[in-house]
Amino acid sequence: MIVIDGKAVAAQIKLEIAEEVKQILASGNRKPHLAAILVGHDGGSETYVASKVRTCEEIGFKSTLIRYEDDVTETELLNKVIALNNDADVDGFIVQLPLPQHISEQKVIETIDYRKDVDGFHPINAGRMSIGLPCFVSATPAGILELLKRYAIETSGKHCVVLGRSNIVGKPMATLMMQKTYPGDCTVTVCHSRTKGIADYCRKADIIIAALGAPGFLKGDMVKEGAVVIDVGTTRIPSDKTKSGFSLKGDVAFDEVAPKCSYITPVPGGVGPMTIISLMKNTLLAGKKAIYP
Amino acid sequence: MIVIDGKAVAAQIKLEIAEEVKQILASGNRKPHLAAILVGHDGGSETYVASKVRTCEEIGFKSTLIRYEDDVTETELLNKVIALNNDADVDGFIVQLPLPQHISEQKVIETIDYRKDVDGFHPINAGRMSIGLPCFVSATPAGILELLKRYAIETSGKHCVVLGRSNIVGKPMATLMMQKTYPGDCTVTVCHSRTKGIADYCRKADIIIAALGAPGFLKGDMVKEGAVVIDVGTTRIPSDKTKSGFSLKGDVAFDEVAPKCSYITPVPGGVGPMTIISLMKNTLLAGKKAIYP
Numbered sequence: 001m002i003v004i005d006g007k008a009v010a011a012q013i014k015l016e017i018a019e020e021v022k023q024i025l026a027s028g029n030r031k032p033h034l035a036a037i038l039v040g041h042d043g044g045s046e047t048y049v050a051s052k053v054r055t056c057e058e059i060g061f062k063s064t065l066i067r068y069e070d071d072v073t074e075t076e077l078l079n080k081v082i083a084l085n086n087d088a089d090v091d092g093f094i095v096q097l098p099l100p101q102h103i104s105e106q107k108v109i110e111t112i113d114y115r116k117d118v119d120g121f122h123p124i125n126a127g128r129m130s131i132g133l134p135c136f137v138s139a140t141p142a143g144i145l146e147l148l149k150r151y152a153i154e155t156s157g158k159h160c161v162v163l164g165r166s167n168i169v170g171k172p173m174a175t176l177m178m179q180k181t182y183p184g185d186c187t188v189t190v191c192h193s194r195t196k197g198i199a200d201y202c203r204k205a206d207i208i209i210a211a212l213g214a215p216g217f218l219k220g221d222m223v224k225e226g227a228v229v230i231d232v233g234t235t236r237i238p239s240d241k242t243k244s245g246f247s248l249k250g251d252v253a254f255d256e257v258a259p260k261c262s263y264i265t266p267v268p269g270g271v272g273p274m275t276i277i278s279l280m281k282n283t284l285l286a287g288k289k290a291i292y293p
Numbered sequence: 294m295i296v297i298d299g300k301a302v303a304a305q306i307k308l309e310i311a312e313e314v315k316q317i318l319a320s321g322n323r324k325p326h327l328a329a330i331l332v333g334h335d336g337g338s339e340t341y342v343a344s345k346v347r348t349c350e351e352i353g354f355k356s357t358l359i360r361y362e363d364d365v366t367e368t369e370l371l372n373k374v375i376a377l378n379n380d381a382d383v384d385g386f387i388v389q390l391p392l393p394q395h396i397s398e399q400k401v402i403e404t405i406d407y408r409k410d411v412d413g414f415h416p417i418n419a420g421r422m423s424i425g426l427p428c429f430v431s432a433t434p435a436g437i438l439e440l441l442k443r444y445a446i447e448t449s450g451k452h453c454v455v456l457g458r459s460n461i462v463g464k465p466m467a468t469l470m471m472q473k474t475y476p477g478d479c480t481v482t483v484c485h486s487r488t489k490g491i492a493d494y495c496r497k498a499d500i501i502i503a504a505l506g507a508p509g510f511l512k513g514d515m516v517k518e519g520a521v522v523i524d525v526g527t528t529r530i531p532s533d534k535t536k537s538g539f540s541l542k543g544d545v546a547f548d549e550v551a552p553k554c555s556y557i558t559p560v561p562g563g564v565g566p567m568t569i570i571s572l573m574k575n576t577l578l579a580g581k582k583a584i585y586p
Contacts, residue, residue, distance in 0.1 A: 106426070127420025130468070131460050133399070157487045165471050167424050174467070175423070178458050178483050187494065189482040190471050194450045201480065 001258055002151070004230075004265045006143075009150050010273035014059050017280055021060035024287070032287035033062040034118065034280070035084055035093035039077065039103070040070040043246075044236060045096045048276075052094075055276050061283060064090070074103045078111050085113040092118030092136075092286035094279070115292040118282035121168070130175050134291045136282045141172045143274025144209065144230055148183040153207075153228055153263060160186035161205035163198070163218070163251065169211040169232050177209075198222075210251035220256030229257055229264040232271050248272070294551055295444070297523075297558045299436075302443050303566035307352050310573055314353035317580070325580035326355040327411065327573070328377055328386035332370065332396070333363040336539075337529060338389045341569075345387075348569050354576060357383070367396045371404050378406040385411030385429075385579035387572070408585040411575035414461070423468050427584045429575045434465045436567025437502065437523055441476040446500075446521055446556060453479035454498035456491070456511070456544065462504040462525050470502075491515075503544035513549030522550055522557040525564050541565070 021031060034056055038049045049065065056063035066080060077095075084093045093116055099105050109117075114124040120138035128135035137145070148155060160177045164170035170190060177186040186207065191198050202208055202222040210218050211232035223229060233251030241247065250267030258264050265271055285291050314324060327349055331342045342358065349356035359373060370388075377386045386409055392398050402410075407417040413431030421428035430438070441448060453470045457463035463483060470479040479500065484491050495501055495515040503511050504525035516522060526544030534540065543560030551557050558564055578584050 106424075123420030123424060123426065124416050125420065126423050127416030127418065130419050130423050130464055131399075131416060133416065157489050159489075165473075171423055171468065171471070174471075174483075175464065178464075178467075178485070180458075185487045187482065187484050187488040189480065190467075191480050192471070194478045195480040196450050196452075 001261050002263050003258070004147055004151055004263055004270055006147060006265060006270040006273045009147060010277040012150075013146070013277045013281070014055070017277075017284055018059045020284065025060075030089075031060060031062045032283050033064070033089055033091050034283045035064040035066065035087075035090045037066045037068070037077070037080060037084075037093065037095045039068045039072055039096070039099055042098065045098070047244075049096050051276055052279065055280055059280060061280065070100050072100075072103075074107070077103060077108060081108060081111045085111075085116060090116065092116045092283040094119045116286060118279055118286055120172075120282065126167070126172070129172060132179055132181075136285070136291060137176070137278075138168060138172055139275045139278040139282065140169050140211075140232060140271060141176055142278040142281070143271055144173065144232070145176060145183050146278065147230070147265065147271070147274055148228075151263060153183070155183045155207065156185035158186050158206035159189070159204060160207040160209065161189045161191060161201050162209045162211065163191050163202075164211035164213070164232075165190055165192045166211065169209075173209050173211065177207075212251050214251055215249040216251070216253045218252040218257055220253065220260065223257050223260050225260050226262045227260065229261050230271065231265050231267050233267060234272060294554050295556050296551070297440055297444055297556055297563055299440060299558060299563040299566045302440060303570040305443075306439070306570045306574070307348070310570075310577055311352045313577065318353075323382075324353060324355045325576050326357070326382055326384050327576045328357040328359065328380075328383045330359045330361070330370070330373060330377075330386065330388045332361045332365055332389070332392055335391070338391075340537075342389050344569055345572065348573055352573060354573065363393050365393075365396075367400070370396060370401060374401060374404045378404075378409060383409065385409045385576040387412045409579060411572055411579055413465075413575065419460070419465070422465060425472055425474075429578070429584060430469070430571075431461060431465055432568045432571040432575065433462050433504075433525060433564060434469055435571040435574070436564055437466065437525070438469060438476050439571065440523070440558065440564070440567055441521075444556060446476070448476045448500065449478035451479050451499035452497060453481050453500040453502065454494050455481060455483045455502045455504065456485070456495075457504035457506070457525075458483055458485045459504065462502075466502050466504065470500075505544050507544055508542040509544070509546045511545040511550055513546065513553065516550050516553050518553050519555045520553065522554050523564065524558050524560050526560060527565060 114122040120136040125135045178188045199222045207228040209230045215235045231250035231252040236246045237249045239247040402414045407415040413429040418428045471481045492515045500521040502523045508528045524543035524545040529539045530542045532540040
């Protein structure tokens, strides 16, 4: 059984990106520039955005953090998005979700210029991904593909069970795993809250991608010998053992499941670090205008 | 066992649309207007386009057919698409596929204004469908959903196996059947050429949507008792029994499979007629600006 080291892979990719940034600077071009809009003070969002800003520094990107209080109006936020769309110095930007209830997330996402949509949430990027055209693939699915690649995990003809049908992970992951490419060419089953006999589907899977947000959902007896298990869950559980007062718990009961697996990602240190680095890769691609001219 | 009568349902919807057109005219507005571009003389394409034009007449739409020979240049075709985008009299239009090899189908599709893309092939419509936003759902998937609805076939919690992963049927059908809505809420498995043990997946399915383009692929021993079978296959087989010299053959070995089914669509007369009528429904929606302002 191999525990997939997302932190190590992310560190490796960081070095690769940093090297590329050096070459970009050496050839007289400016740093890739990622901007992030953060509304309010949600604990998870604060952590994620801080980590994104820190990673930008580490790899030599320029980063800009734009903060609003919870009471920012939708119009004010949309105007900022439009300003970033028009700012030639910004290569890509994200609006950290969730947003306060009085703001339409969908409206915000659709207002972002798809050519700067490094989160890959815009319908154009979602549609191009589904069709198999070049696009910004959203960061978590892209990170998972990268882990499968770096560990040379075989996927063609395998049965991949995706747990969860969210727009951000479940649906894109299903689409990507069925494409005629590597990683891909899987027979894909998508299970969710309405699925009957979910354990049976899991037990038949060669690859399980768990993205339900249900801590410890996938138990040892739900996984067959030799399965590949990718845990996308990151539920914050109160903890007195950490400085922050909480710990992250995945969808997989790791201690039970791991012994049966050929490969498994831990939480934390599996998919999480890859998500941030995939956002950086998208920003690099945006800076190089590698996907859209 | 009930044979789903796509022809009858389509005829019923035709009446409903014709009624709505009358009301549109009565309220002083103009007819919905569908334009179609046909390149070359492919037998299948000729038949489909002729049928679309005829249906327009029957339900009171205006239709315009624009024909080009096989040697039309890509630029010429793209200019026509742009002209139709800008023609305020045209509510929606299609470019009949396939196109000759020297023309990029993808480029043509992406040049169509997504607000007139009644075939639902544009990445914006594909992406919005995946996310679950209002959009033009492409005609074949939309027609299948309508059949499931009109026959009140239960889908929630059912296992739906989609055979085929094309951008036009397999992928959108999978996405639609997993959405949190009716028809939908299925556990969805997508099988394709790389799937191992495809018969086993089929035998476990409550609903099978066969879109492989492999005549007679689904045999009697691949279907469980009580399954719902939707046959999207329409392969042209030479025949001396028809005036046209060919007959349409579905992906399902109907005589073997039908006795085991709760519901099954025949070929012809199942999904086919629904595809054309769904295109008309999209055109009606485009005319009313019901999806995009």
